[in-house]
Amino acid sequence: MKSDSNTIKDKVLIKYVSEIPDLITYKDIQNENKKKKVKIQIELTENGIEIIGDSPYDQTLEDLLINSGAKEIQQVLCG
Numbered sequence: 157m158k159s160d161s162n163t164i165k166d167k168v169l170i171k172y173v174s175e176i177p178d179l180i181t182y183k184d185i186q187n188e189n190k191k192k193k194v195k196i197q198i199e200l201t202e203n204g205i206e207i208i209g210d211s212p213y214d215q216t217l218e219d220l221l222i223n224s225g226a227k228e229i230q231q232v233l234c235g
């Protein structure tokens with residue numbers, strides 16, 4: 157039996173894109189003090205609400221967006 161979080165995650169479309177604005181700086185990462193930092197930017201567009209998030213903890217950010225009701229998440233492959 158699937159858990160609720162897996163059921164929700166299965167309903168979210170993940171798209172990979174070439175770029176998304178950086179919100180986290182090198183200074184943010186250095187000053188983290190063992191806290192999981194996530195930065196969010198929210199904009200009201202003609203297509204609805206757009207949430208841009210950035211974090212060195214990609215799973216934490218993805219979980220936050222999924223639990224907020226996102227239908228589609230765009231991600232950049234870093235490496």
